[in-house]
Amino acid sequence: MCLAGLYPEITKLVIQRKPNQSLGLNISEVFGSGNEGYGLDKAYLMVNQVVSGSPAEVAGIHVDDTILSVNGTMVFDLPSLIELSKGRNKIEMVVNRMMENAAGGSFRQSNVIDVPVALDPAGMKGLGLGARVIEVTSGLGVDSSVPFLMVCALNTYPNGQPGPSMMAGMKQYDLILMVDGEEVNSLKQLVIALKNKTQPVFTVRRLTFEFGNNSVFTKESKALREVQLSVTRSQGAGLGVALNEAYRQGESDPFVVVTAVRADSAAASAGMMEQDLVMRIDDVDIFSIADVRAAIQGKNSFTVVVHRFGLAPSNAGGITAENFWDLADELFDTIDKASVRPCAIHAPQLLFLPHVVCTGGFVI
Amino acid sequence: MTVHFQNIMFTIICCSVFQEGSSDDLLSVADMQSFFQSRAGIAQRYIEEMDGYSNGSQTTPDGKISRDEWYGYFDYLAEADTGVAETSPAAYEALRDMSGAIR
Numbered sequence: 194m195c196l197a198g199l200y201p202e203i204t205k206l207v208i209q210r211k212p213n214q215s216l217g218l219n220i221s222e223v224f225g226s227g228n229e230g231y232g233l234d235k236a237y238l239m240v241n242q243v244v245s246g247s248p249a250e251v252a253g254i255h256v257d258d259t260i261l262s263v264n265g266t267m268v269f270d271l272p273s274l275i276e277l278s279k280g281r282n283k284i285e286m287v288v289n290r291m292m293e294n295a296a297g298g299s300f301r302q303s304n305v306i307d308v309p310v311a312l313d314p315a316g317m318k319g320l321g322l323g324a325r326v327i328e329v330t331s332g333l334g335v336d337s338s339v340p341f342l343m344v345c346a347l348n349t350y351p352n353g354q355p356g357p358s359m360m361a362g363m364k365q366y367d368l369i370l371m372v373d374g375e376e377v378n379s380l381k382q383l384v385i386a387l388k389n390k391t392q393p394v395f396t397v398r399r400l401t402f403e404f405g406n407n408s409v410f411t412k413e414s415k416a417l418r419e420v421q422l423s424v425t426r427s428q429g430a431g432l433g434v435a436l437n438e439a440y441r442q443g444e445s446d447p448f449v450v451v452t453a454v455r456a457d458s459a460a461a462s463a464g465m466m467e468q469d470l471v472m473r474i475d476d477v478d479i480f481s482i483a484d485v486r487a488a489i490q491g492k493n494s495f496t497v498v499v500h501r502f503g504l505a506p507s508n509a510g511g512i513t514a515e516n517f518w519d520l521a522d523e524l525f526d527t528i529d530k531a532s533v534r535p536c537a538i539h540a541p542q543l544l545f546l547p548h549v550v551c552t553g554g555f556v557i
Numbered sequence: 558m559t560v561h562f563q564n565i566m567f568t569i570i571c572c573s574v575f576q577e578g579s580s581d582d583l584l585s586v587a588d589m590q591s592f593f594q595s596r597a598g599i600a601q602r603y604i605e606e607m608d609g610y611s612n613g614s615q616t617t618p619d620g621k622i623s624r625d626e627w628y629g630y631f632d633y634l635a636e637a638d639t640g641v642a643e644t645s646p647a648a649y650e651a652l653r654d655m656s657g658a659i660r
Contacts, residue, residue, distance in 0.1 A: 512653055529583070
């Protein structure tokens with residue numbers, strides 16, 4: 194594991210733009226050193242330039258970022274990227290960014306978790322790990338980082354059952370750092386590390402979110418309200434949420450964001466919502482998923498304080514998805530009729546005026 | 558004496574009755590300020606955000622908001638390009654912010 198120096202950070206960003214507005218990115222397809230894991234026929238997409246003030250810059254895309262996926266689909270060429278982003282005002286990108294650890298490895302070392310995977314009984318004759326793993330690096334040539342292994346897809350058994358990695362909770366874009374405590378930086382090392390193992394423990398670094406200046410998540414731009422939730426769960430039951438650690442641009446302290454809430458779960462019953470920021474649990478400040486785990490371990494009831502952005506649809510004063518456009522239309526008419534203007538003409542008229550353009554001479 | 562007519566065309570000028578309570582399907586700065594009255598800051602903010610923001614194409618701001626620009630703005634906030642019948646917190650917030658002033 195690269196505790197000091199450079200390492201690739203797998204980060205999800207959201208670009209928001211106006212209709213038909215350019216993203217503001219100059220991107221190259223890069224073949225050769227550093228993309229061996231993609232296969233010879235595939236490139237990776239590197240950002241050469243980010244236009245100042247563009248949606249991409251606002252979202253936090255950097256020069257030398259490698260674009261891994263667009264709206265959930267892996268991309269290896271420019272036409273695919275253009276097709277996937279065409280006509281969309283909101284674009285989710287997962288990028289691979291070379292980050293530099295601060296001294297002591299304290300910078301962005303969160304989101305590292307252990308995942309024990311029970312390889313299938315048939316060993317490598319079956320699904321084995323049940324994950325497609327590729328080597329990724331950041332940067333180019335001599336400036337690139339050492340290769341890291343990234344999970345780019347999770348496989349299921351032919352009958353549709355989740356494969357071993359999926360069952361164990363491995364996620365797409367997980368960066369595999371170690372297997373049973375041994376560093377792995379290449380596919381070859383991974384194969385050796387898994388040899389004769391039935392339940393290896395993978396140490397992975399999970400995808401982080403980065404929130405740019407345009408996001409609804411930006412605390413400074415949207416009103417936040419603090420909501421206190423009382424969570425009660427039965428013995429041994431989970432919380433029922435998917436959490437992710439997130440960063441704001443240029444900051445090293447993460448915060449925890451709720452990315453999904455399972456229906457009929459303890460979190461759903463307590464009123465937890467997607468995009469809530471988990472700030473405190475039983476008066477303990479929360480900065481990481483590990484903090485959440487520690488704070489709720491062994492407890493059947495606890496208080497969660499979340500920060501919620503903007504207005505929750507359910508509390509929108511009668512505004513719902515069903516009547517939203519009707520209300521918007523009605524409001525337009527109301528504003529349009531609001532103005533008091535001088536009466537200039539007594540009745541509607543159509544005046545037909547000749548519009549004449551001449552080059553010299555005069556007009557008749 | 559030679560007269561050169563390069564182009565002759567007829568321009569239709571529509572003169573509506575400018576009275577209280579009339580509508581021209583365009584929201585002007587005056588409309589917005591009249592509607593929001595003491596909350597002039599909100600009127601200015603939405604004029605700036607919506608003007609020139611036609612759905613599907615960027616047009617030059619002209620000081621008036623057409624219905625297309627109005628829809629385009631909320632489309633953008635609501636991420637309607639996904640085709641999903643939902644709105645975002647930002648869209649709800651903007652609509653509530655404006656409709657809250659209805660008297």
